[in-house]
Amino acid sequence: MAELKLRGISKSFGVVPVLHDINLDIPDGSFVVFVGPSGCGKSTLLRTISGLEEPSAGSVLIGGEDVTEFDPSERGVAMVFQSYALYPHMTVEQNLGFGLRMGGMPKDQVAARVADAARVLELAPLMDRKPRQLSGGQRQRVAIGRAIVRQPKAFLFDEPLSNLDAELRVQMRIEIAKLHQELGATMVYVTHDQVEAMTLADKIVVLRDGRIEQQGSPIELYDEPDNLFVAGFIGSPRMNFLSGTIESIAGQTAQVKAQDFDGSAIAVRLRGSAAKPGDSVTIGIRPEHFVDDTTTSLTATAQVVEQLGGVSYVYATGRNDAKITIQQKGHSRIPAGSAITIGIDPAACLAFDTAGQRL
Template sequence: MSGLKLRNVKKSFGAVHVIKGVDLDIEDKQFVVFVGPSGCGKSTLLRMIAGLEQISSGDLFIGDKRMNDVDPAQRGIAMVFQSYALYPHMTVRENMGFALKFAGRPKDEIARRVDEAARILELGKLLDRRPGQLSGGQRQRVAIGRAIVRHPDVFLFDEPLSNLDAELRVHMRIEIARLHKELNTTIIYVTHDQVEAMTLADKIVVLRDGIIEQAGSPLELYDDPDNLFVAGFIGSPKMNLLDGTVEAGGIRLADFPNDLIPSPIAIPAGTAVTVGIRPEHFDPTGTAALDTSVEIIEHLGGETYAYARGTGSNLLTIATDNNRTLKTGDRYQARFNPASLLIFAKDGQRLR
């Protein structure tokens, strides 16, 4: 078993509290992604699991064994960093097998494990090249191969794709997803890119300021966010968030004072709220509408987004069902179904 448990885990650097009490269960063979903005503590938490940062308080279990004071080399983990950190004078084969050679493993075992990892990562034709002869994506695959040969219980990835260009990132996301299925092991992956999180994860852990805001499957977080932060962070394009006040007949939005929209839930009149609606939830057949003025049209081939506003400064992002006749300056009735709205209290918590 290679599941993990974190119980009230904290990390402080002097008076600075970076991780402020994390409780988390990671199941065996699960792909878990830590996601959040820069400085939220996701890489620190990963390094604590790896043993590269000491846990200030709380407990870490891998399987049933408490790992707080266990040497990193004895934790059964392998880590892939943002930097490839390959030895430039060594071949791909030598880079991948170096840790095993350093550990004194037999030559035939090293060769077998390197060949196995090369097959999984499709590196067979590159084994005799040096890092300087490889592309960025190939180098990252070698770095992953160096972790695979160790046969760890848990793989840790710390923003491994951030040095790659956009097209290669998409390709490597697919490769890492395929790798998880082939290896059938536990992976913990850190990124600030919520698209990576949505496409790779069985479970997403959203962090902010050293605490977990919400954890769940990608679609759970997308469909049912607990608060404004998660709602705004998960989803691309981002959710539209509009301030309003509840009246007897519905919600009056500050940016659309002439449109009283129905509320999907019962809320006392006079309550200040924030209304969330995703761009793709605008629907020409919807029973409610916002009267907007189109400022920018974004044609992406298979889909079209309109960026429009009411009387305020906030731009709405509207998926228009690939409406190719819409143009800048048009008045547009952005229709939607009230059931698709998410309502948040002034403190940012979801109202249900």
């Protein structure tokens, strides 16, 4: 396995810039997820690591070696794509070993590596089947197995679960997490699904418009987002954003009045900014941070209530059609159309300036 380093990576297609001065360290044995909306450059960045795209500037280092000019086959990485790309006329066993056989590896070594991959991915009962006889999840496991047999320095996954239905996606997330634990391999994974990012990653790299917005552990990004984009992208349902005005500041706490909701001023923790009374800010509150205590509270009108069994979501509005989502444990007793007063956990509230940066 190997550490990956990106230094000053930029990429343009003609006159269109796609990546902007990307600097990133991916430690040996880590599981790093690139996440962001469609078109943010995450797949281009992964393809640059693999050698399928040549950077316009910067360098790629794998295991301390500069591989920027190397062909993909010389970099010691294995890539798993969204498309399974299995040979339809070959069995699972033949698909797993095809690349090794074409590389001239002795038959006994090929058989040993294929058997080991089959054990790790629980493919042994399927070895004589052809791709048309497999489910989508089984085909993806074969595609991953084809990467495993190469014993690469790093695994690169480009949205590998996008073609699967919801239940299979959950199952395959578990399989990939177990695979990482067993192999201890360096893995880089691209997805637009922030739930996949939160459940799989040691470190998440959030991209927007070809730039790194923030990187860190899933919990760090969830609890301490640097800006409105990261705060809104990480978390499901997304964070609530309320327009407000700072009334007063004491130490690292600001009293902020929500403009579109009646209720008391909200105590919001600051990170040592130059905010001052009278400033317009955006308050960030996650749906689970609404509480029964009404010491700090908002009033709103419930519009729709989703009862999901173990959890309920109340979608409410204030003035000017401002919207909030409230998460409640178990069954909600709030009827749709009713006026509600809901408490807020002030310790969990965040504040962002007019440029979208965390205060």
